[in-house]
Amino acid sequence: MVCVDFTAVVKNGFAGDIDDEILSYIVNVLSSSQEDFSTGEDVFEAIGDLLMECDSNEVKVKKFCESLFKQMKKDPENTRSNNVKLLDAPVSIGESTTDNTFESANSASFWAAKPHENTMIDFEANEALANSKKDRKKEVTNDTSKPPPEAVASQSISKKDLKSENDGRNLTKDIHIEDFDLSFGENILFINTSLHLNYGRRYGFVGRNGIGKSTLLKAIANKSLMIPSHISVLIVEQEVHGDDTLIIDSVLESDKVLTDLRKKEKKYTEDGNSTALAEVFNQLELMDADSAPSRAAEILAGLGFTPQDQKRTTKEFSGGWRMRVALARALFMKPDLLLLDEPTNMLDLAAIIWLEEYLQKWASTLFFVSHDRRFLSQVASDIVYAYNRELELYKGNFDQFESTKSERMKNQQRQYEAQQQYREHIQTFIDRFRYNANRASQVQSKLKLLEKLPELKAVDEEAEVVIRFDGCEKLPAPILYLSEVSFWYNKDNPNFVNVDVNANLESRIAFVGRNGAGKTTLLKLLTGDLNPSKGFRHAHKNLKIAYFTQHHVDQLELNVCPMELIAKRYPGKKEEFYRSCLGKFGVSGNLALRQLNTLSGGQKSRVAFVLLNMQAPHFLILDEPTNHLDMETIEALADAINNYSGGVIVVSHDEYLIKKTCKEVWLCKDKGVQILEGGITEYRKLLEAELI
Known part of the structure; x- marks a missing residue:
């Protein structure tokens, strides 16, 4: 490992564009994490966002990070540096030459950078960053020996349809996929079901996580399921x-x-x-x-x-x-058929409102997966419901679907129970007079009647979704607050100015604002991942914060099952303990033993919630926690937040979750935060007024 003068290298690369404070922060990140970097991409991941605040050219920043990585990894024997570093502790050269990488305990003292005395760098946060990067690299492993599972589709195609397709006479833009099966790996998703999409209608596609919604969209897009060739x-x-x-x-x-x-x-x-x-x-x-x-x-x-x-x-x-x-x-x-898979995940509320209005005027066919109740009600003209390996079509938007589905299931159960009683009545007659010669013709008539009865099914109730965060010990106030905090990467363009935020174990706070308003930056100031440029952050000395982002879900190790994953993170426990931890978030039975690369996005999020809960936090900070979650899981998450004994701060575009859980809504705007007395409803009205 080479001793690199990070201060000089960064200054040379970004002369005049970087202030001293952000420079000191970058230098300490590089110093503490130097041994954890295995590629230039790792360097970019650690400091790229900070450097792009100084120069938005991503290609230039990536090249700089690659060059910096190469300097760090040069052979020490062929490298000469005029900057002599004093060792903070004795190091065995014999040990270092047997392995080119040092253990983290040694690296902390080997080339320890000396911070400027008047900086406000949080060295514990930097150490945590280094450790988290090391953990992530251990987690993200690809098992190339096991090919990823594939979707397999089959369908029934009539000779008439096939002939009209081959002759070019099928000019309709309606789509009819009859009697198809679809599986993913070993999981059978749909059996002998059909999908009918009429041109010009907008179909919302709903159902539980893992039931096969995204897989079906992909099968249609890649023509695994046949649709007329003239339809784009x-x-x-x-x-x-x-x-x-x-x-x-x-x-x-x-x-x-x-x-x-x-x-x-x-x-x-x-x-x-x-x-x-x-x-x-x-x-x-x-x-x-x-x-x-x-x-x-x-x-x-x-x-x-x-x-x-x-x-x-x-x-x-x-x-x-x-x-x-x-x-x-x-x-x-x-296109004639537009397929969208959770389009609101990537958008803030302002863009969602615009997209709602735009899609209401969509002229061709739209088939989209969404778990956003309001978006479904605003956009969908029909609902396709994935349930029990079948597809059911409901006319009307999501609000109408909920009421119709409830009534349809009640009727189905009533009809099933009535038929069962009728069957039992007939069967009683048959059993009573089976061997009575005088009643033989009547018995035969009753048997034929039983055979002709349609086979009705009882309502198969879906299992209740379970999410339950463990309780936490009470801490005396004050718990967590920011006082007159200002923060900037570039002092001439601060992100926040004189912000005050106070949170306790009873807090249920939502941060809202347009993308780029600084919501995630504010969360990182609260967690301590970023340090105030001015003002101060106070956190109780015993406070433990669990921070959820979609990045944590994306970084899950995919070639293991949930049981293996949490056993690696928290070794030495019995299987019953791991099962119990997973069961609190609905990851039970065979689901706990399936590889993560076969799970849906929502199921992976639940596994991430398990890891979050195992930290035994006093405070949950959740950045877009509803991405990929189905509506039942969002409902369960809302209940879990309400029942949690610690504090919660949420950044979310999901109005339902915010309405159901948050007592306070704070708007990030114009380099500050302000409370909205009217909550999320007031914020939507503000955005709608801006769009007029």
Whole structure:
């Protein structure tokens, strides 16, 4: 390991763009985590966000991190440094030469950087960051010997449909997928069920986590299930690749027909081919090509891109924002069938409100998975319900679906029970007179009657979703607060100015605001992952905070089952203990023994909640906890939050969760926070007023 003067290297790379405080923070992160880095990407993950506050060019920052990593890993014998470091503790050279990597205990004292005396760096937080990075690298392992499970589909296709498809006579844009089966790995998802989507309708797709909703969308998109070949299908599931393409151009180029016509227009103009050029102009006019740039800009603006953002390149944006670009491209292209898998996960409430209004006017067929009750009620014209390996269609939006489903299940159970009584009555007659010769004809008649009765099914009640956080010990006040806190990466452009936030073990607080308003930054100030640039943070000396983000879910080790995962994290316990921990979050039975790469996003989130709970926290800080959760699990999470004996702070776009759990709603805006007396309803009204 090489001794690197991190201060000099960072200053040279970002001369004049980085202030002393953020520089000191970066230097301490690099010093404490130097031995944990195995690639330049690891360096970027640790300090990339901070450096991009100084220079938004992601490619430049990544190259800098790669160069920095190479400097750290140079052979010490071939490296000379004029900056001599004094060892804080004796080191055995013999031990160090047998292994190129030092244990974390040694690395803490080997090249220990000396902080400037007047800085406010939290060394415990830096050490925690280093340890967490080491843990994450242990967790994220790929078992290449086991191929990922695949979806397998089969369906019944009539000769008539096949003939009309082959002859090109099937011009309808309605979709009928009859009698299909779908499995994923060893899990059978749907059996002998059918899906009918009429053109121009908007279908919300609901059902429990793990029932196969996302798998069905992918099977339709990749044509594993046959639909008419003339129907254009588009699914939004991957972010746009980051390159030098401008955001606005990325959306415009998604329309291949328009792009090809523009190329022909240029070619025929240069060639002087007036006849061909006239035909191109006619086609451009028919597709209203002149309005394309304004339509693309309108969609991007609705999804949160400012006019300045639209002229930036895709590589300058994070994965979440590039997912918004992918959604914008899909909306711009207007396919015959648009498939969306939880589109609200990547959006803030302002963008969700805009998308609701935009999709209400969607002209072609929309089939989307969502667990957002309000979004479903605002957008869906019909509901497809995945239940018991079958699909059931309900007319109307989600509110109508809930009432209709309840009534339908009551009727189904009544009819089943009535038929069972009728069957028992007939069977009693048969058993009584089976051997009576005088009644033989009547018995035969009754037997035939039983055979002709339709087979009715009892309502198969879905298991109740369980989520239960353990209680925590009481702590005397004050528990956690920020006092006159200001924070900045760049002092000339602070993120927050003079913020006061006070939380205790009874707190149920929601932070709301547009993306980029600083909600996550505020959470990190509360957790201690970031230190105030001005003012101070107080936390009770015994306070334990558990912090949930979607990143924690994404970093779960996928080649093990939940039982193995928590046993690795908390070794030395009996199987019953691990089962009990998982059972509190509905991860029980065979689900606890399935590999994580076969679980749905919502099921993985529940496993992450288990790990959160095992920290025995006094305070839960949850950043978008409802992403991928089905409605029943969101309901259970809300109940668990209400019953939890510690404090809770939530950042969420889910209005239902906030309404049901949070006593206070704080708006992050204009470098500060303000309480909204009207709660989440007031915030929605503010956003709706801005969109008018």
